[in-house]
Amino acid sequence: MITDRSLGRRVFIAGNFTFLFLISFLCLMPIMHILAISFSSGAAAAAGKVSLWPVDFTTAAYDNVFGKPEYLRAFWVSIQRVLLGTALSMALMIVTAYPLSKDPRQFRLRTFYAWVFVFTILFSGGLIPTYLTVKNLGMIDTLWALVLPTAIPVFNVILLLNFYRNLPKELEESSRIDGAGHFKTLWKIYVPLSLPALATTGLFTVVGHWNSWFDGMLYMNHTENYPLQTFLQTVIIKMDFRFIKAEQAELMVKLSDRTSRAAQIFVAAFPILIVYPFLQRFFIKGIVMGSVKE
Amino acid sequence: MDKTAFGRRFVRDFLTNKYLYAMMIPVIAYYLIFQYTPMYGVLIAFKNYVPAKGILGSPWVGLDHFQAFFDSYYFLRVLSNTIIISVYSLLFEFPAPIILALMINEVRSRRYKKFVQTVTYMPYFISMIVIAGLIRDFTDSGGVINTLYSYFGGDGTSMLQHAGLFRPIYILSEIWQKIGWESIIYLAALMGIDQDQYEAARIDGAGRLKQIWYVTLPGILPTIVILFILRVGNLLNVGFEKIILLYNPITYETADVISSFVYRKGLLEFNWSYSTSVGVFNSVINLTLLVLANWLSRKVTKNSLW
Numbered sequence: 001m002i003t004d005r006s007l008g009r010r011v012f013i014a015g016n017f018t019f020l021f022l023i024s025f026l027c028l029m030p031i032m033h034i035l036a037i038s039f040s041s042g043a044a045a046a047a048g049k050v051s052l053w054p055v056d057f058t059t060a061a062y063d064n065v066f067g068k069p070e071y072l073r074a075f076w077v078s079i080q081r082v083l084l085g086t087a088l089s090m091a092l093m094i095v096t097a098y099p100l101s102k103d104p105r106q107f108r109l110r111t112f113y114a115w116v117f118v119f120t121i122l123f124s125g126g127l128i129p130t131y132l133t134v135k136n137l138g139m140i141d142t143l144w145a146l147v148l149p150t151a152i153p154v155f156n157v158i159l160l161l162n163f164y165r166n167l168p169k170e171l172e173e174s175s176r177i178d179g180a181g182h183f184k185t186l187w188k189i190y191v192p193l194s195l196p197a198l199a200t201t202g203l204f205t206v207v208g209h210w211n212s213w214f215d216g217m218l219y220m221n222h223t224e225n226y227p228l229q230t231f232l233q234t235v236i237i238k239m240d241f242r243f244i245k246a247e248q249a250e251l252m253v254k255l256s257d258r259t260s261r262a263a264q265i266f267v268a269a270f271p272i273l274i275v276y277p278f279l280q281r282f283f284i285k286g287i288v289m290g291s292v293k294e
Numbered sequence: 295m296d297k298t299a300f301g302r303r304f305v306r307d308f309l310t311n312k313y314l315y316a317m318m319i320p321v322i323a324y325y326l327i328f329q330y331t332p333m334y335g336v337l338i339a340f341k342n343y344v345p346a347k348g349i350l351g352s353p354w355v356g357l358d359h360f361q362a363f364f365d366s367y368y369f370l371r372v373l374s375n376t377i378i379i380s381v382y383s384l385l386f387e388f389p390a391p392i393i394l395a396l397m398i399n400e401v402r403s404r405r406y407k408k409f410v411q412t413v414t415y416m417p418y419f420i421s422m423i424v425i426a427g428l429i430r431d432f433t434d435s436g437g438v439i440n441t442l443y444s445y446f447g448g449d450g451t452s453m454l455q456h457a458g459l460f461r462p463i464y465i466l467s468e469i470w471q472k473i474g475w476e477s478i479i480y481l482a483a484l485m486g487i488d489q490d491q492y493e494a495a496r497i498d499g500a501g502r503l504k505q506i507w508y509v510t511l512p513g514i515l516p517t518i519v520i521l522f523i524l525r526v527g528n529l530l531n532v533g534f535e536k537i538i539l540l541y542n543p544i545t546y547e548t549a550d551v552i553s554s555f556v557y558r559k560g561l562l563e564f565n566w567s568y569s570t571s572v573g574v575f576n577s578v579i580n581l582t583l584l585v586l587a588n589w590l591s592r593k594v595t596k597n598s599l600w
Contacts, residue, residue, distance in 0.1 A: 009502070016400055023394065024413040027474065030428045031420075033438060037431070048436050096321045099314045107314060108307040116325060122581055125332025126573035127553075128560045132338075132349075133331045149328050152321065182313040211421035214535055218561070229423045233539065236427045258431065265427040272419050279419065280412055 031269065038062070038262035045259050061263035071264065073224060074231035077143075078210060081227055085147035085209040089156075090202055096157050098186050101164035121154055134219055145219035146212075146227065153208065156201040163197040164190060200282040203275060210271060232268050235261060339571035359571035368555060373530075376551040380529045382465050388525060390473045392518065395480035396506065411481075414474025426539035429467055430454065454540055460549045464536065479521070480514055487513035515595075523591050527584025530576055552576045 032052050037045050038061050039054035049055045065071055100117065104110045125133070130149060139145040167190070175185045191198070216230030223234070308315055334349070339359060341352040363369055394414065401407045417425075432439040433453035444450050453459045491509045500508060534553035541549035550558075552572065560569030 020410045095317045120329045128570045129332035129335030213423050232423050269424045
């Protein structure tokens with residue numbers, strides 16, 4: 001390898017380094033800022049003194065958040081939907097990807113089912129017909145409305161499907177010769193071999209369920225059934241624009257609201273920040289593996 | 295005739311692959327109930343849907359809802375807002391991850407590369423609600439971005455109250471959230487480029503820039519083209535989730551897009567049939583655009599989705 005040591009090259013390397021550093025910083029800054037606000041006093045936040053470090057450190061905002069029964073209830077609904085939804089999605093994803101990964105010579109109508117599957121990406125019923133379907137099934141205000149309509153995430157199935165396709169055919173053949181049926185082959189060979197791909201898709205599903213908010217608003221009539229993100233939406237949307245030319249006193253009230261809101265935002269993002277390092281380790285590999293077609 | 299042939303094939307396939315079919319029962323049930331039933335529900339776009347009468351019992355009105363939408367004042371507004379936001383993101387958000395990937399590719403230190411990647415992918419996993427919360431806090435009076443903006447002529451009031459600022463806020467936050475994530479696919483394509491090509495280019499006397507121009511860019515061009523087709527196919531597909539979290543009646547004139555209009559008409563005003571017809575209009579245009587873009591790309595560049 002020839003190394004280029006010219007001045008232009010060095011300037012470029014330094015510039016590139018700095019620019020990428022700035023971009024990285026910009027990606028982190030908003031979260032750090034909101035964290036700093038959440039640990040600052042209302043007055044400091046109001047005066048705009050907080051940047052990346054808390055001013056007048058206090059945990060008052062968090063005491064306030066965790067003292068709210070509705071926040072904790074919403075947190076619990078979210079945990080339930082993540083657990084139930086991920087378990088259900090994983091099971092369904094595996095049994096969708098496995099048959100579709102078969103050779104059309106063996107599974108004659110594979111192409112037909114693949115089209116049934118792909119067509120839903122190109123065209124869907126849309127907002128209202130989907131809502132009416134769920135409503136007619138009597139799922140409004142139940143956890144099922146949050147987990148069933150999105151139970152088979154297409155993107156994840158495609159990842160898994162491509163992974164299964166790339167497994168050597170001999171594996172399946174030998175297990176069939178040993179007398180194992182499809183269920184056994186899937187469970188004893190495909191599932192253990194695809195653990196990295198399953199971990200990737202599983203983490204995606206967890207994140208998707210945790211982050212999803214609109215379905216909560218759509219399918220839940222009673223606010224006590226709201227998952228965390230949906231609940232948070234009511235808090236954030238309520239930000240009142242009438243205070244634009246507010247008196248000082250009103251401004252203070254509003255802006256100590258600000259620290260509380262910052263704390264709620266941070267708590268909602270926190271679980272993702274915790275899983276993210278694990279997710280990160282898997283997903284690049286998973287995606288690169290999954291996107292390679294034979 | 296055709297039907298019985300398919301029927302016979304189905305029976306034969308079913309018998310040879312009994313267990314595969316047994317496995318697929320829940321999957322087929324899911325698709326019938328949650329994907330294809332709503333597609334059948336699209337019929338209400340051509341009817342005056344009355345819940346008590348059901349989908350079949352409601353009276354047909356033909357294309358009346360479509361007509362009403364095309365004639366309404368909102369038609370041009372939501373259509374042009376959708377197109378403008380899409381085109382802006384095509385111009386500004388689409389190239390951003392390509393540039394980022396090229397820059398990351400130039401980094402020699404593996405650790406620094408890893409650091410930049412880890413940090414820039416992260417925003418993609420943050421929920422829309424949190425993002426909207428951040429945007430609202432930062433652009434509100436007293437927020438960081440608002441304070442910054444006031445040095446450049448902002449009046450210090452909440453920036454989300456200005457119709458003219460909605461699109462920049464939307465696009466910039468979109469770039470912030472997606473730049474890292476979308477660069478992954480380009481980085482994967484960059485890794486796939488044969489290193490010998492660079493060697494050959496160097497021997498031919500190509501400098502860094504020429505290498506990027508003649509080796510790197512052609513190497514990732516197929517990826518760029520495919521993603522571009524997908525983008526064009528989704529030109530009218532601006533999601534409503536972020537929009538409805540950030541807009542308000544003052545900014546409707548620049549912010550209201552087709553999907554947010556469908557949401558408002560259907561779920562807030564209960565015009566179910568009307569809202570569905572707007573949604574159908576949107577889907578049909580999208581599908582047409584996707585097919586067209588794919589066809590054009592196959593003609594011009596030989597790269598296509600199918």
